[in-house]
Amino acid sequence: MPEAPKFKRVLLKVSGEALMGEGAFGIDVGVLGRIAGEAVAAARGGTQIAIVVGGGNLFRGVAGAARGMDRARADHIGMLATVMNAIALAGAIDEAGGKGRALSAIPMEALCGTYTRARALECLDAGEIVICAAGTGNPFFTTDSAAALRAAELNCDALLKGTQVDGIYEADPRTNPGARRFDTLTFAEALNRDLKVMDTAAFALARDNAIPIIVFDINETGSLDAVLAGTGRATLVSG
Numbered sequence: 001m002p003e004a005p006k007f008k009r010v011l012l013k014v015s016g017e018a019l020m021g022e023g024a025f026g027i028d029v030g031v032l033g034r035i036a037g038e039a040v041a042a043a044r045g046g047t048q049i050a051i052v053v054g055g056g057n058l059f060r061g062v063a064g065a066a067r068g069m070d071r072a073r074a075d076h077i078g079m080l081a082t083v084m085n086a087i088a089l090a091g092a093i094d095e096a097g098g099k100g101r102a103l104s105a106i107p108m109e110a111l112c113g114t115y116t117r118a119r120a121l122e123c124l125d126a127g128e129i130v131i132c133a134a135g136t137g138n139p140f141f142t143t144d145s146a147a148a149l150r151a152a153e154l155n156c157d158a159l160l161k162g163t164q165v166d167g168i169y170e171a172d173p174r175t176n177p178g179a180r181r182f183d184t185l186t187f188a189e190a191l192n193r194d195l196k197v198m199d200t201a202a203f204a205l206a207r208d209n210a211i212p213i214i215v216f217d218i219n220e221t222g223s224l225d226a227v228l229a230g231t232g233r234a235t236l237v238s239g
């Protein structure tokens with residue numbers, strides 16, 4: 001008999017930047033297909049998957065604001081970037097043999113469904129992979145906060161942050177190659193150390209709702225499967 005999945009339902013945060021692959025901008029269709037395939041395999045294994053996708057491969061509001069744009073408008077553009085990624089990911093999931101359902105926090109019915117909690121839960125229970133687009137639907141937030149929010153309201157067992165690094169370090173490992181990596185952290189430690197891998201609002205929301213966060217490298221083939229099996233290289237934030 002196959003082993004019961006460790007998690008019944010998870011929220012997977014897919015880094016926008018990861019979708020660039022080796023490129024400097026945009027979507028690498030090969031990377032998109034691999035991530036979609038891994039999500040479909042996980043869903044077939046019995047874990048319900050809701051995804052929040054970032055937009056860092058296309059546009060970040062803070063970058064627009066730094067160049068003189070109004071921050072709220074820049075964030076609107078950033079949220080649209082996440083919708084583009086969500087539509088692409090839903091298509092790749094369909095091509096991988098699953099059913100991808102993009103639901104946007106900002107209604108745009110010609111392109112995808114509108115996110116409501118009830119609709120997302122209905123789709124998840126029907127075995128679909130739900131991609132929550134447009135973040136929280138509000139400027140001045142990030143998709144990490146959106147991931148924590150959706151994880152809480154969809155009663156997810158864990159928030160899996162699939163990013164560009166294989167866990168949380170004492171400082172950004174991409175600019176501090178000597179930084180020490182943590183296998184586990186408490187929420188208090190993560191917040192007190194002001195680790196920049198995820199924003200404070202996201203850590204706090206996950207802590208307040210007792211949702212463990214697992215940070216792992218989504219660029220690594222098979223990493224999602226390993227994390228779901230509890231064997232992957234990752235940092236677990238809990239407590």
Ligand SMILES: Nc1ncnc2c1ncn2[C@@H]1O[C@H](COP(=O)(O)OP(=O)(O)OP(=O)(O)O)[C@@H](O)[C@H]1O
Pocket residue numbers: 014015016017018053054055056057143144162163164165167168169170171172173174195196197198
């Ligand atoms: N203490 C730290 N430990 C690990 N990574 C860190 C740390 N501080 C900063 N980082 C950086 O944070 C990045 C992840 O943050 P961020 O959420 O902005 O990007 P992302 O996951 O690629 O999402 P997106 O591209 O969608 O915005 C990592 O790739 C890493 O370089």
Ligand SMILES: O=c1ccn([C@@H]2O[C@H](COP(=O)(O)O)[C@@H](O)[C@H]2O)c(=O)[nH]1
Pocket residue numbers: 016053054055056059060061062074075076077078079080081082134135136137138139140141142143144146
């Ligand atoms: O709730 C949200 C989520 C995101 N944004 C904007 O989108 C971009 C892309 O998201 P990342 O988390 O950086 O990948 C973000 O920079 C914001 O500009 C938002 O406004 N509200």
